Amino acid sequence: MNTEASETEPDHGSQNPYLEISGLEFSYGEVKVLHGLEFQLVAESIGCVMGRNGVGKTTFLRNLVGLETPSAGKISIEGKDATKLEAYQRACNGIGYVPQGRQIFPLLTVEENLLVALEAAGITEKSIPSSVYETFPVLHQMRKRRGGDLSGGQQQQLAIGRALVTRPKFLVLDEPTEGIQPNVITMIGEVIRKLVDEHGMTILLVEQYVDFVRKFSDSFAVMNRGRFVAKGSVDELDSSTIHKHLSV
Numbered sequence: 001m002n003t004e005a006s007e008t009e010p011d012h013g014s015q016n017p018y019l020e021i022s023g024l025e026f027s028y029g030e031v032k033v034l035h036g037l038e039f040q041l042v043a044e045s046i047g048c049v050m051g052r053n054g055v056g057k058t059t060f061l062r063n064l065v066g067l068e069t070p071s072a073g074k075i076s077i078e079g080k081d082a083t084k085l086e087a088y089q090r091a092c093n094g095i096g097y098v099p100q101g102r103q104i105f106p107l108l109t110v111e112e113n114l115l116v117a118l119e120a121a122g123i124t125e126k127s128i129p130s131s132v133y134e135t136f137p138v139l140h141q142m143r144k145r146r147g148g149d150l151s152g153g154q155q156q157q158l159a160i161g162r163a164l165v166t167r168p169k170f171l172v173l174d175e176p177t178e179g180i181q182p183n184v185i186t187m188i189g190e191v192i193r194k195l196v197d198e199h200g201m202t203i204l205l206v207e208q209y210v211d212f213v214r215k216f217s218d219s220f221a222v223m224n225r226g227r228f229v230a231k232g233s234v235d236e237l238d239s240s241t242i243h244k245h246l247s248v
Contacts, residue, residue, distance in 0.1 A: 018043035024073035051223035096168030106148025153184035
């Protein structure tokens with residue numbers, strides 16, 4: 001099946017899209033980075049944005065979560081226009097974000113890192129949900145340790161746990177497997193799959209590890225130079241698509 005993106009890209013699910021993006025554009029000054037992006041993600045699924053370095057993937061996510069303001073286009077979440085909402089408003093409305101490079105607070109303890117997220121999202125309940133520690137037991141074991149003392153894999157678990165304390169309905173992750181060991185990569189994949197299958201979450205991630213995408217994702221979209229050039233269900237992520245758009 002041809003996975004090349006087109007202007008009339010069909011929806012790959014029978015449900016109404018949880019996330020719908022139309023005509024999204026963004027520029028840094030005079031440099032246009034995103035070019036009229038069209039994108040859909042159905043509820044309770046995992047979608048993955050793929051592409052070589054520097055093609056606009058992180059910029060796309062930053063526009064989605066409110067850290068950048070698009071120059072044109074519309075972002076709809078659960079049928080509601082979210083285009084002009086500030087990042088904190090999107091967090092309060094159920095969007096969790098795990099940035100590339102984790103960006104934890106190295107001098108704060110694990111527990112303090114998690115509590116900061118509750119404050120930032122304006123959550124009235126000021127205790128860390130037990131489900132976060134159940135999902136990542138190492139965080140409970142090391143809750144009094146400083147974030148900077150954790151391994152890369154443990155820091156990634158902390159970054160995801162920090163997003164989960166806000167009880168998001170929609171979780172956005174930027175390169176969650178970057179720089180961590182294979183066994184933790186598998187564990188993170190199993191966690192995000194469980195968040196969808198057992199807790200009804202919707203997840204969008206940027207990821208370059210093809211095997212991870214094939215194993216855990218439901219759909220994919222490949223970006224090149226600020227445009228989506230291929231989309232489809234994960235079953236359509238074939239070797240020709242990988243060779244054409246993802247091989248170095």
